[in-house]
Amino acid sequence: MPQDRSTYVELGYSGDFGLTALAEHLCSPDRPTVDLPTALAVAAGSADGSDGEEAVELGEDARRLLDGPLPDEVLHTVWLTAVGRVFDPADHGLDIRAWLRSLSDLSVNRLRQNRRSYVPPPVRPVRDADLCREVVAEIRGMAADLAGACASPDLVSGLEQVVALADADVGFRLFLRALKACSVRVPKERYDRFLGLGERLGYPVAVVRDGLDVDWPPIDTTRRDTSWDFGLSLLAGNAHQDWRAGTARREIQRVADSDEPRQSPGTAAALLLEDALRLLHSPLSDDTITTLWVAVSDAALRIDGRDWLRLVTDVCEERLRGAAPTYTPVIPPVRAEGADLVLPEVRETALTVADRAISPHWQPLPARKVTAALEQVVGRVDPDLGFRLFLRVLRPLSVLVTQGQYERYQAIGERFGYGEHHVDEIEQLVQWTA
Structure with a gap:
């Protein structure tokens, strides 16, 4: 998180948000495919919070990806994986950048309901060098599992480019979405590191934990794994x-x-x-x-x-x-x-x-x-x-x-x-x- 901005927890989030929350809403077992009107309706619903904060995150996520020097093929690959391939903008006459621009426009329109003169501020990507290296290391550590489960040979490279060239925050959440959408099992030690990265990025725990297939060890009551009473x-x-x-x-x-x-x-x-x-x-x-x-x-x-x-x-x-x-x-x-x-x-x-x-x-x-x-x-x-x-x-x-x-x-x-x-x-x- 940029140091001059509240964490997502402080902003009141208890679960995922922004572009990855939208991908989660679309990636539903009840919806094997999604048409464009449905996708836009779900996006509008995702942005429709009481104070517009959800729209802020959705719009900023989209603009972080658009502002980075990312090839269209990379954006298309990571989006399709995050959404479980249920919605491909190309099937509806939109390239990936047009889709992201539509999400940015949608978020701005929602925010202008509260303030008609609203103009989105410049994006504030997370590009801390140490954090980026750690996120990329985790992506590479799961490369074989991701490539096999998601049947996408370019996914790992694409996720790395999002982190390195656009934004470590969105890149890490898209990585988590890929693991969840493709049902990739994650070792407990790696999951613990994910929690640490999420804490540094200001996420609520649910952003990492919910929907992630963790290879849990058997219960051991000699290991409490809690900072508090029990x-x-x-x-x-x-x-x-x-x-x-x-x-x-x-x-x-x-x-x-x-x-x-x-x-x-x-x-x-x-x-x-x-x-x-x-x-x-x-x-x-x-x-x-x-x-x-x-x-x-x-x-x-x-x-x-x-x-x-x-x-x-x-x-x-x-x-x-x-x-x-x-x-x-x-x-x-x-x-x-x-x-x-x-x-x-x-x-x-x-x-x-x-x-x-x-x-x-x-x-x-x-x-x-x-x-x-x-x-x-x-x-x-x-x-x-x-x-x-x-x-x-x-x-x-x-x-x-x-x-x-x-x-x-x-x-x-x-x-x-x-x-x-x-x-x-x-x-x-x-x-x-x-």
Whole structure:
């Protein structure tokens, strides 16, 4: 993205946009072929946003390609591939440049509905040398697969020329469209690099992820692939006072379905299921597990702890049957490694909150009972889970965290393999030293 312009995420996009969004709309299984009036109608619909921003992107994409020194054959090849060959302007008496000019004109006309004197500004192509080299390297890395799946020997060269001679942004999106339209399977490591390039270009994640055939590795719960919280502690963090027993299943589904962009489908459910199974089959009493849930959810939904965990496991298993049918959940063994790091932190905090309660004004839950339950999780179930639940109770107990404690918490998080922002979620509780 040009440095003086907002990213596409900041502009409000959640999916693809511009020329590649139009290609996606046209490339539909319901439309084996598209005539010119239909193509123009779809383009008009793509440009018809409430503030005209969609028209801005469509028009600029078209003009970036028109302004670059690209041969007509290159433009024709990449367009046909991006649209899955369902619409060829040549079949309707238009060369490719005439088609792109019609899209530019259409976008300008749409924008003039809001401002009659609107004149499109000069195009601002993305030509950062390092970025262009990286995009071209990815195109070349998929050259054999693209050429075979798309049956177009000139496609790879054409995409490279778009990146090098016109615009790295449009070129990368056309490359992604080609992979999707031709159903080319992409290795996970390369997909991760695509996400990185998309982030640098300011894309919403969906521009890369949606419709891309990724060769996902099997779910591995030791690899979280998330920068934030996960599992039962994430579910507790999402809890709020409007939760009701009748909607509890839907609230669990939201977490079970919330795979991060780099996670294999079903990973969020597998992580949540593993936490639930650890507690469900633990030696902890029913009262202790109920205490834990009420505490970490800030008393959002008072429910029998083991009944709640059974509902969690049911929802997660349902999600996994659809997203990862070969995944076999197991009851995780008790873990002790790391308990010597977590227990002192729980006990130190217990001394400072002994006179407090969670939900103090309605069915108060004494802090002493909460910290005792946390100690049992850390020592008898899993210190990783215990530490995540411990972080969750700091806010409802209004615990002030010293800078030294916070630094120790970060070190423990690194030891357990948490993402970079996981422990940061309690940063507002930290008393920073001058």
